Amino acid sequence: MATILTQTNEYTVDAAAGLQVTAADAFAVTGWTLKPEGMCLGDLCVPMPSAGGRIDLAAFWQKIGNPVVSEGDVWSLGVGADARRDGLAGLDAPDFELQDLAGQTHRLSSLRGKKVFLSSWASW
Amino acid sequence: MDLPVWQSLFDSLADANFMVVAVAMDSRGVEAARPWIEAAAPTYWSLIDPEHRVASLYGMVNVPQAVWIDEGGKIVRPPESAGSTDHFRGMDQVTKTLAPDDAKARLAARTAYMDAVRAWVRTGAHALPGDAARAALPALTADMSLAHAHFRLGVWLQQHDRVADAARHLAEASRLHPESWNMWRQTADLEQVGKSGGPEFWARVKALGDKSYYPPPNLPGFAAD
Numbered sequence: 577m578a579t580i581l582t583q584t585n586e587y588t589v590d591a592a593a594g595l596q597v598t599a600a601d602a603f604a605v606t607g608w609t610l611k612p613e614g615m616c617l618g619d620l621c622v623p624m625p626s627a628g629g630r631i632d633l634a635a636f637w638q639k640i641g642n643p644v645v646s647e648g649d650v651w652s653l654g655v656g657a658d659a660r661r662d663g664l665a666g667l668d669a670p671d672f673e674l675q676d677l678a679g680q681t682h683r684l685s686s687l688r689g690k691k692v693f694l695s696s697w698a699s700w
Numbered sequence: 701m702d703l704p705v706w707q708s709l710f711d712s713l714a715d716a717n718f719m720v721v722a723v724a725m726d727s728r729g730v731e732a733a734r735p736w737i738e739a740a741a742p743t744y745w746s747l748i749d750p751e752h753r754v755a756s757l758y759g760m761v762n763v764p765q766a767v768w769i770d771e772g773g774k775i776v777r778p779p780e781s782a783g784s785t786d787h788f789r790g791m792d793q794v795t796k797t798l799a800p801d802d803a804k805a806r807l808a809a810r811t812a813y814m815d816a817v818r819a820w821v822r823t824g825a826h827a828l829p830g831d832a833a834r835a836a837l838p839a840l841t842a843d844m845s846l847a848h849a850h851f852r853l854g855v856w857l858q859q860h861d862r863v864a865d866a867a868r869h870l871a872e873a874s875r876l877h878p879e880s881w882n883m884w885r886q887t888a889d890l891e892q893v894g895k896s897g898g899p900e901f902w903a904r905v906k907a908l909g910d911k912s913y914y915p916p917p918n919l920p921g922f923a924a925d
Contacts, residue, residue, distance in 0.1 A: 579856075581852055581853060581856055583751075583753060583756070583852070584753070586856075642845070643842070643845050643846040643848075643849040644849065645846070645849045645850050645853055645869065646853070647853060647857060647862070647865050647868075647869060648865075650853060650856065650857065651853075652849045652850070652852045652853035652856070653849070654845055654846065654848055654849025654852065655756070655845060655848070656842070656845050657840045657841055657842045657844065657845045660756075660757075660759070660840045660845060661837075661840050663757070664758075664759070664775070664778075664837050664840075665834065665837075667774045667775045667776075667830060667833055667834065668773055668774060668775075669767070669769045669773050669774065669775050670757040670758060672753055672754060672757060674723065674747035674748060674749050674753070674754070675730075675747065675748060676745065676746055676747055676748070677730060677733070677734055677737055677738075677746065677748070682721075682745050682747055684721065684769075685773060687719050687721070687769075688771070688772070688773050689717065689771050690717045690718055690719050690771060691716070691717065691718045691719075691768070691769065691770055691771055691820070691821050692718075692719050692720075692721055692768075692769040693706070693709070693718070693719070693720045693721070693766055693768060693769075693817055693821075694721045694723070694754070694758075694766060694767040694768075694769055695702065695706060695720065695721070695722050695723070695764055695765070695766040695767075695782050696722075696723050696724075696725055696754065696755065696760055696763045696764055696765050696766070696782075696882075697701075697702045697703065697722060697723070697724055697725070697736075697763050697764050698724060698725045698726055698733075698763045698882070698885070698886070698889075699724065699726050699728070699732045699733050699735075699736055699889075700726070700732075700885055700886060700888070700889035700893075700896040700897070
């Protein structure tokens with residue numbers, strides 16, 4: 577078993593030899609689908625070797641420009657600089673969901689129609 | 701502290717179509733942020749971000765930084781120092797006080813910043829045109845992306861009591877992204893509460909030399925960096 581950390585989620589998946597995961601798990605984690613031509617998102621396909629219905633998710637994630645770091649069986653799939661830059665280039669405020677003290681979830685984009693002062697602070 | 705200042709800002713704009721979204725970058729989680737939030741009792745959104753997700757999304761590197769977002773969800777001012785200044789660097793290390801002139805200048809800057817936010821909400825002032833806003837976006841690098849991946853892993857390991865492993869990944873994050881005070885100070889805090897503002901912090905601030913800790917925003921009342 578391996579633990580995969582994405583920006584917003586945590587997954588426990590059956591993994592072999594590094595991060596060889598099933599096509600179903602690869603889809604659940606990344607949204608990309610394993611097809612004969614490779615890993616696909618919509619019309620876009622990236623050639624990717626697969627064996628026995630499994631793919632090396634770490635290799636795939638890096639191939640599309642994202643960082644991967646690990647510690648034992650815990651894997652952190654980051655977001656590459658190009659994707660981050662693309663996300664900001666149009667000046668659309670990147671959306672996110674976070675909880676308040678009471679555990680209630682708030683989504684930034686639900687404030688559309690208002691001006692928002694998004695500010696950061698910390699207890700430390 | 702910033703939370704009460706933002707409450708005053710929010711109260712003064714109660715009739716406007718406006719929201720403050722204050723995000724606590726606190727990898728120790730809800731309990732670290734709770735006393736501050738309960739004391740300020742904010743009526744705006746006050747959210748907890750243990751993984752510093754918002755810093756990663758927007759390229760924030762310090763607190764307090766703020767992003768101004770218009771009604772259409774567009775960034776009209778990318779992350780910048782939210783009213784704090786470098787006057788703290790002249791603090792008397794024994795008495796922890798500022799010279800009166802510095803204290804006054806610090807307060808004036810904070811007031812000028814909040815006035816600028818208010819003017820923007822009321823009239824649209826200080827919103828950057830698209831090209832200028834794009835030019836002011838942080839320059840994100842592959843090393844920063846890698847740093848955030850290490851930081852995410854480090855925080856998870858810390859939360860799962862794998863402290864030695866966590867420390868390695870958190871240190872690597874700071875090494876890859878040395879401009880991020882958030883990463884360095886959060887890491888120090890996870891190691892030991894108080895360390896984020898201890899002697900090592902002051903040594904790092906001193907090592908900035910002529911560089912700003914809080915680069916001044918390009919707004920009225922702030923000197924150019």
